[in-house]
Amino acid sequence: xxxxxxxxxxxxxxxxxxxxxxxxxxxxxxxxxxxxxxxxxxxxxxxxxxxxxxxxxxxxxxxxxxxxxxxxxxxxxxxxxxxxxxxxxxxxxxxxxxxxxxxxxxxxxxxxxxxxxxxxxxxxxxxxxxxxxxxxxxxxxxxxxxxxxxxxxxxxxxxxxxxxxxxxxxxxxxxxxxxxxxxxxxxxxxxxxxxxxxxxxxxxxxxxxxxxxxxxxxxxxxxxxxxxxxxxxxxxxxxxxxxxxxxxxxxxxxxxxxxxxxxxxxxxxxxxxxxxxxxxxxxxx
Amino acid sequence: xxxxxxxxxxxxxxxxxxxxxxxxxxxxxxxxxxxxxxxxxxxxxxxxxxxxxxxxxxxxxxxxxxxxxxxxxxxxxxxxxxxxxxxxxxxxxxxxxxxxxxxxxxxxxxxxxxxxxxxxxxxxxxxxxxxxxxxxxxxxxxxxxxxxxxxxxxxxxxxxxxxxxxxxxxxxxxxxxxxxxxxxxxxxxxxxxxxxxxxxxxxxxxxxxxxxxxxxxxxxxxxxxxxxxxxxxxxxxxxxxxxxxxxxxxxxxxxxxxxxxxxxxxxxxxxxxxxxxxxxxxxxxxxxxxxxxxxxxxxxxxxxxxx
Numbered sequence: 001x002x003x004x005x006x007x008x009x010x011x012x013x014x015x016x017x018x019x020x021x022x023x024x025x026x027x028x029x030x031x032x033x034x035x036x037x038x039x040x041x042x043x044x045x046x047x048x049x050x051x052x053x054x055x056x057x058x059x060x061x062x063x064x065x066x067x068x069x070x071x072x073x074x075x076x077x078x079x080x081x082x083x084x085x086x087x088x089x090x091x092x093x094x095x096x097x098x099x100x101x102x103x104x105x106x107x108x109x110x111x112x113x114x115x116x117x118x119x120x121x122x123x124x125x126x127x128x129x130x131x132x133x134x135x136x137x138x139x140x141x142x143x144x145x146x147x148x149x150x151x152x153x154x155x156x157x158x159x160x161x162x163x164x165x166x167x168x169x170x171x172x173x174x175x176x177x178x179x180x181x182x183x184x185x186x187x188x189x190x191x192x193x194x195x196x197x198x199x200x201x202x203x204x205x206x207x208x209x210x211x212x213x214x215x216x217x218x219x220x221x222x223x224x225x226x227x228x229x230x231x232x233x234x235x236x237x238x239x240x241x242x243x244x245x246x247x248x249x250x251x252x253x254x255x256x257x258x259x260x261x262x263x264x265x266x267x268x269x270x271x272x273x274x275x276x277x278x279x280x281x282x283x284x285x
Numbered sequence: 286x287x288x289x290x291x292x293x294x295x296x297x298x299x300x301x302x303x304x305x306x307x308x309x310x311x312x313x314x315x316x317x318x319x320x321x322x323x324x325x326x327x328x329x330x331x332x333x334x335x336x337x338x339x340x341x342x343x344x345x346x347x348x349x350x351x352x353x354x355x356x357x358x359x360x361x362x363x364x365x366x367x368x369x370x371x372x373x374x375x376x377x378x379x380x381x382x383x384x385x386x387x388x389x390x391x392x393x394x395x396x397x398x399x400x401x402x403x404x405x406x407x408x409x410x411x412x413x414x415x416x417x418x419x420x421x422x423x424x425x426x427x428x429x430x431x432x433x434x435x436x437x438x439x440x441x442x443x444x445x446x447x448x449x450x451x452x453x454x455x456x457x458x459x460x461x462x463x464x465x466x467x468x469x470x471x472x473x474x475x476x477x478x479x480x481x482x483x484x485x486x487x488x489x490x491x492x493x494x495x496x497x498x499x500x501x502x503x504x505x506x507x508x509x510x511x512x513x514x515x516x517x518x519x520x521x522x523x524x525x526x527x528x529x530x531x532x533x534x535x536x537x538x539x540x541x542x543x544x545x546x547x548x549x550x551x552x553x554x555x556x557x558x559x560x561x562x563x564x565x566x567x568x569x570x571x572x573x574x575x576x577x578x579x580x581x582x583x584x585x586x587x588x589x590x591x592x
Binding site: 026035101104127129164261 | 303304307308310311315319321322325326330393394396397402404405406412413414415416418422427430470477512523529532560574577581
């Protein structure tokens, strides 16, 4: 977890070989963001320019007003509200359930510990896609089709494993002696947890929060299957309503995807260094 | 990040093991959530696959293997199954082969490395459906970036290619988009593996006169085995499950021409209301994933116990 202490900043000296490395890396970087640049540029074109010949990459007249108009052209506000409510609630549920489990697993031996960890690890590998018919029938059984609570619980369930694995790694990194010392000094176990352990494990908590939020935000298959009314669609399925139409309003479609993508990209970049450890159950460090 | 071991030996408490009941208030909610969201749907799926079910979802009693029989009588199944194997193997293979040098590249030091890594995170963070829709636009017949570039480079003359609707190309386009969205995660897993290799080993080899390629082939690559294995297994599952790419780009069409068993099961259930065979296929898909998960648990167990 701890990054290598930064070496003394050695001044970078350009050699032909290093220049070649740098240039190929820049090209790789551009390659991976190119589609998203294309999305941004298209989102700034007036509708008439979309299919104009000759096609141009840059908008001829930059239609920044697309970003204002889209709110009335499509129920983007509704989509965003649904996505925010569902993602925030799923994240809270994951925290509520994973923090005690991860803490207990990191601190105690108990019968069934290995079985519990195996169960968690196995669920991390499942995506809801394979179980979608079962999920659909269960949600229907509870009379929760077309509701947000169903979406919240399913998303929380499938993101639980990441949080448990990541957080128990963080909890085990806090020496139990520090915690015990706090308890000797008169803290309750809960106070020790809150004052001593949580601050140290904050990066883990932030990572778990952001990861759950982003993956719920992006979840598609379950939302597509159990949410049917347009008013309750989250943004991931909401945007597909643009595509089916005869004359696709690509400029508004892409203003919407830009609004949906940019915040989660920033969030994901902020947790870059912990992502791999959580996703591979710590087996790749 | 220290991996937590499944065995109790890493736990610092020397007290005797607690009973499962005393753990329950802490881990009970997690177990409950997993039972509700993962185990219940799995059991329900298996139960329905053995039950006669109408298109409206009404159950009409035990049906034995009737649904499975119906599924295997489907003339399209064989092609779809073969395509699924091709899909999974080619996407995972291409992803890993491309990610290996990319990880090596972004592990070098050069100015702006942080930004290149950030750029590579974008397709990982962005919704796969949205990325697929962006590619749909880039592959558009006349105004899409792809055909535009081909025209400007003078490669394409006359009638432009309709990449997504032309049956000669549509499946390859799907493979391409799947590789594009799988590379970032894979590259970062391999990068994490590269970063965990101790510097002194590499320096020692360099002092002994090993060339860059010898260092890579003889030291780095063997030490990457574990990262590669993990990345491959996780990708196998993700690509097999990959529903949004195909759904957003072709809906498995035209006809069943670009369906995999995953989209085919979905299509039968929620488009054609042909629930019986769909649940049978769902169980087979689920069984396949179980199999890979078991391999994954075995592979990671060894690492977890070493840690």
